[in-house]
Amino acid sequence: MFSVKFPERNILWGISIIPTVILLNIPLFICIHFLRKNKKVKNDINTPTPLSWEETILLMHEKQLNYNKKVLKTIYSLDKTKRFVLLKSDDGTVSYIFEQLIPFNEEELKFLSYNSLPAFWQEKNDFVHIFSDVKTAMKELKNEPEYKKYFK
Numbered sequence: 001m002f003s004v005k006f007p008e009r010n011i012l013w014g015i016s017i018i019p020t021v022i023l024l025n026i027p028l029f030i031c032i033h034f035l036r037k038n039k040k041v042k043n044d045i046n047t048p049t050p051l052s053w054e055e056t057i058l059l060m061h062e063k064q065l066n067y068n069k070k071v072l073k074t075i076y077s078l079d080k081t082k083r084f085v086l087l088k089s090d091d092g093t094v095s096y097i098f099e100q101l102i103p104f105n106e107e108e109l110k111f112l113s114y115n116s117l118p119a120f121w122q123e124k125n126d127f128v129h130i131f132s133d134v135k136t137a138m139k140e141l142k143n144e145p146e147y148k149k150y151f152k
Helices: 011-046 053-060 106-111 134-141 145-150
Strands: 070-076 082-088 094-103 119-123 129-131
Touching: 053 094, 053 119, 070 134, 082 134, 082 145, 094 134, 129 134
Parallel strands: none
Antiparallel strands: 070 082, 082 094, 094 119, 094 129
């Protein structure tokens, strides 16, 4: 067996090795820079493109109807941006909710995940109407000013 004796290292050896390490790692620095640059481009590709208002309306039809009560009927306005939702609770009473479709702006869309919806249904009721049956609820709903304005 043979042995190799390494020269003693001193401060000058450390200073002289620094340019060599830098020269050997320049390709690595270039690769890292290139990868970081491409990563920014990839993030731009993955950001969702905003939908047109018509596409958003079509996408949001029958979405976000998750209530603690059973949904009996959903009545949409002529432009499909407003709706009345008839709900039936466990005790048999019927109520309705008036909602309006609100789109997220471009700034808000940046913070949402890629598969999230581009808008949300916001409740516009000031108070809850409670009825004993569906027929009475529908009769009262048709007398609402919002119904007369947007749904006929």
